[in-house]
Amino acid sequence: MIYNKKFINKDFLLFRLDFVKNYGAAFNIFSGNRIFLSLISIIFSILLIYLIYRKNTLNQLDLFAYSFILGGTIGNGIDRILKGFVIDFINLNIINFPVFNIADISINVGFIFLIYRIFRNKQ
Secondary structure (H helix, E strand, O other), rough: EEEEEEEEEEOOEEEEEEEEEEEEOOOOOOOOOOHHHHHHHHHHHHHHHHHHHHHOOOOOOOHHHHHHHHHHHHHHHHHHHHHEEEEEEEEEEOOOOEEEEEHHHHHHHHHHHHHHHHHHHHH
Protein backbone atom coordinates (compact mmCIF):
# COMPACT_ATOMS: atom_id res chain seq x y z
CA MET A 1 0.00 0.00 0.00
CA ILE A 2 1.20 3.47 -0.76
CA TYR A 3 0.31 6.21 1.70
CA ASN A 4 -0.08 9.69 0.26
CA LYS A 5 -0.99 12.20 2.91
CA LYS A 6 -0.86 15.32 0.77
CA PHE A 7 -4.47 14.81 -0.36
CA ILE A 8 -6.22 13.82 2.86
CA ASN A 9 -5.06 13.76 6.44
CA LYS A 10 -7.97 14.63 8.68
CA ASP A 11 -8.26 13.33 12.24
CA PHE A 12 -11.58 12.53 13.87
CA LEU A 13 -12.36 10.98 17.25
CA LEU A 14 -12.33 7.29 16.27
CA PHE A 15 -10.77 7.37 12.81
CA ARG A 16 -8.54 9.34 10.48
CA LEU A 17 -8.94 9.95 6.75
CA ASP A 18 -5.82 8.95 4.80
CA PHE A 19 -5.33 8.49 1.06
CA VAL A 20 -3.94 5.00 0.41
CA LYS A 21 -3.43 3.28 -2.94
CA ASN A 22 -4.06 -0.42 -2.36
CA TYR A 23 -2.61 -2.50 -5.21
CA GLY A 24 -3.77 -5.77 -3.64
CA ALA A 25 -6.89 -7.26 -2.11
CA ALA A 26 -7.76 -7.43 1.61
CA PHE A 27 -4.70 -6.81 3.77
CA ASN A 28 -2.80 -6.12 0.52
CA ILE A 29 -2.64 -9.82 -0.49
CA PHE A 30 -2.03 -10.49 -4.20
CA SER A 31 -0.42 -7.05 -4.44
CA GLY A 32 0.59 -6.26 -7.99
CA ASN A 33 -1.77 -8.81 -9.58
CA ARG A 34 -4.09 -6.27 -11.21
CA ILE A 35 -5.35 -8.56 -13.98
CA PHE A 36 -6.04 -11.48 -11.62
CA LEU A 37 -7.88 -9.28 -9.10
CA SER A 38 -9.83 -7.53 -11.87
CA LEU A 39 -10.95 -10.89 -13.26
CA ILE A 40 -11.99 -12.06 -9.79
CA SER A 41 -14.09 -8.88 -9.40
CA ILE A 42 -15.75 -9.41 -12.78
CA ILE A 43 -16.44 -13.11 -12.15
CA PHE A 44 -17.90 -12.49 -8.68
CA SER A 45 -20.00 -9.60 -9.99
CA ILE A 46 -21.47 -11.80 -12.73
CA LEU A 47 -22.15 -14.60 -10.23
CA LEU A 48 -23.84 -12.22 -7.78
CA ILE A 49 -25.94 -10.61 -10.53
CA TYR A 50 -27.07 -14.10 -11.55
CA LEU A 51 -27.97 -14.99 -7.94
CA ILE A 52 -29.86 -11.72 -7.47
CA TYR A 53 -31.63 -12.15 -10.81
CA ARG A 54 -32.92 -15.51 -9.58
CA LYS A 55 -34.42 -13.71 -6.59
CA ASN A 56 -37.47 -15.96 -6.50
CA THR A 57 -35.19 -18.63 -5.00
CA LEU A 58 -33.73 -16.24 -2.40
CA ASN A 59 -35.13 -14.99 0.85
CA GLN A 60 -35.04 -11.27 1.68
CA LEU A 61 -31.89 -11.52 3.82
CA ASP A 62 -29.95 -13.33 1.08
CA LEU A 63 -31.04 -10.69 -1.42
CA PHE A 64 -29.76 -7.91 0.86
CA ALA A 65 -26.52 -9.79 1.51
CA TYR A 66 -25.78 -10.41 -2.17
CA SER A 67 -26.66 -6.81 -3.01
CA PHE A 68 -24.25 -5.41 -0.40
CA ILE A 69 -21.48 -7.74 -1.60
CA LEU A 70 -22.18 -6.86 -5.24
CA GLY A 71 -22.07 -3.12 -4.55
CA GLY A 72 -18.72 -3.38 -2.81
CA THR A 73 -17.31 -5.73 -5.44
CA ILE A 74 -18.30 -3.41 -8.28
CA GLY A 75 -16.99 -0.35 -6.43
CA ASN A 76 -13.58 -1.85 -5.77
CA GLY A 77 -13.56 -3.51 -9.20
CA ILE A 78 -14.10 -0.23 -11.04
CA ASP A 79 -11.22 1.38 -9.14
CA ARG A 80 -8.96 -1.58 -9.82
CA ILE A 81 -9.80 -1.84 -13.53
CA LEU A 82 -9.61 1.90 -14.28
CA LYS A 83 -6.80 2.97 -11.94
CA GLY A 84 -4.90 -0.23 -11.19
CA PHE A 85 -5.51 0.15 -7.46
CA VAL A 86 -8.29 0.62 -4.93
CA ILE A 87 -8.44 3.85 -2.96
CA ASP A 88 -8.64 3.16 0.78
CA PHE A 89 -9.15 6.08 3.14
CA ILE A 90 -10.65 5.06 6.51
CA ASN A 91 -7.91 4.55 9.12
CA LEU A 92 -9.15 3.48 12.57
CA ASN A 93 -7.40 5.28 15.42
CA ILE A 94 -8.70 2.98 18.14
CA ILE A 95 -7.09 -0.24 16.84
CA ASN A 96 -4.21 -1.15 14.58
CA PHE A 97 -6.13 -2.19 11.46
CA PRO A 98 -5.46 -1.80 7.73
CA VAL A 99 -6.93 1.24 5.98
CA PHE A 100 -10.19 0.42 4.16
CA ASN A 101 -13.04 2.04 2.20
CA ILE A 102 -16.85 2.09 1.98
CA ALA A 103 -16.90 -0.76 -0.57
CA ASP A 104 -15.01 -2.94 1.92
CA ILE A 105 -17.62 -2.13 4.56
CA SER A 106 -20.41 -3.07 2.13
CA ILE A 107 -18.78 -6.43 1.34
CA ASN A 108 -18.34 -7.20 5.04
CA VAL A 109 -21.93 -6.22 5.90
CA GLY A 110 -23.12 -8.60 3.17
CA PHE A 111 -21.03 -11.45 4.58
CA ILE A 112 -22.30 -10.70 8.10
CA PHE A 113 -25.87 -11.04 6.78
CA LEU A 114 -24.98 -14.41 5.19
CA ILE A 115 -23.31 -15.69 8.36
CA TYR A 116 -26.30 -14.56 10.43
CA ARG A 117 -28.67 -16.43 8.09
CA ILE A 118 -26.57 -19.59 8.29
CA PHE A 119 -26.60 -19.57 12.10
CA ARG A 120 -30.29 -18.64 12.23
CA ASN A 121 -31.19 -21.55 9.95
CA LYS A 122 -29.22 -24.02 12.12
CA GLN A 123 -31.35 -23.20 15.15
